[in-house]
Amino acid sequence: MKVDQYGRVELTEQEIVDSLYNKTITNLKGIYIDRPDQFNSAVKINADNIDLLCALPEETVSIQEFDQTLQQQWFMPAEYKNFEIVGFLLDQTTNETEYQRVVEELELFYQHDMIDLLRYLKYLVDTMKENNIVWGVGRGSSVASYCLYLLNVHRINSVKYNLDIREFFK
Numbered sequence: 804m805k806v807d808q809y810g811r812v813e814l815t816e817q818e819i820v821d822s823l824y825n826k827t828i829t830n831l832k833g834i835y836i837d838r839p840d841q842f843n844s845a846v847k848i849n850a851d852n853i854d855l856l857c858a859l860p861e862e863t864v865s866i867q868e869f870d871q872t873l874q875q876q877w878f879m880p881a882e883y884k885n886f887e888i889v890g891f892l893l894d895q896t897t898n899e900t901e902y903q904r905v906v907e908e909l910e911l912f913y914q915h916d917m918i919d920l921l922r923y924l925k926y927l928v929d930t931m932k933e934n935n936i937v938w939g940v941g942r943g944s945s946v947a948s949y950c951l952y953l954l955n956v957h958r959i960n961s962v963k964y965n966l967d968i969r970e971f972f973k
Contacts, residue, residue, distance in 0.1 A: 809869050813859045835859040883926040895953040908950045928955045947971040
């Protein structure tokens with residue numbers, strides 16, 4: 804399995820056959836393989852209920868443009884797309900240290916064009932709460948973000964434990 808610079812997964816023909824055989828993949832839409840011709844020929848002859856595969860198309864846009872296009876396709880109700888996330892996060896702080904940390908993190912989220920991600924995470928957490936879905940206490944570099952803590956994405960207070968936000972943005 805290869806992942807290209809855009810984050811798209813490309814499988815070999817053998818990987819796709821193994822995945823179908825083991826039923827680890829049941830829907831082939833959006834799956835790309837290195838050489839689809841032989842696989843597609845076999846499907847046309849032997850099975851009419853399996854999707855044909857495509858080779859990974861060449862991208863003509865920058866990675867940043869590619870990411871922005873995908874972010875515009877996220878399902879998120881208008882109330883969250885237009886949600887005033889900055890004010891919400893600043894309102895969650897209880898002292899100057901927390902306030903300054905949120906300001907610092909928001910600058911980094913803006914620099915990395917990730918403000919929409921914060922809105923989406925707010926929507927995701929609200930949806931999980933409404934539906935009584937349990938999620939983890941936090942893992943990996945995400946626990947270094949105090950903003951994510953305030954959004955209840957995780958339960959690790961990075962200000963309390965003095966975790967460096969740069970760990971999240973590596």
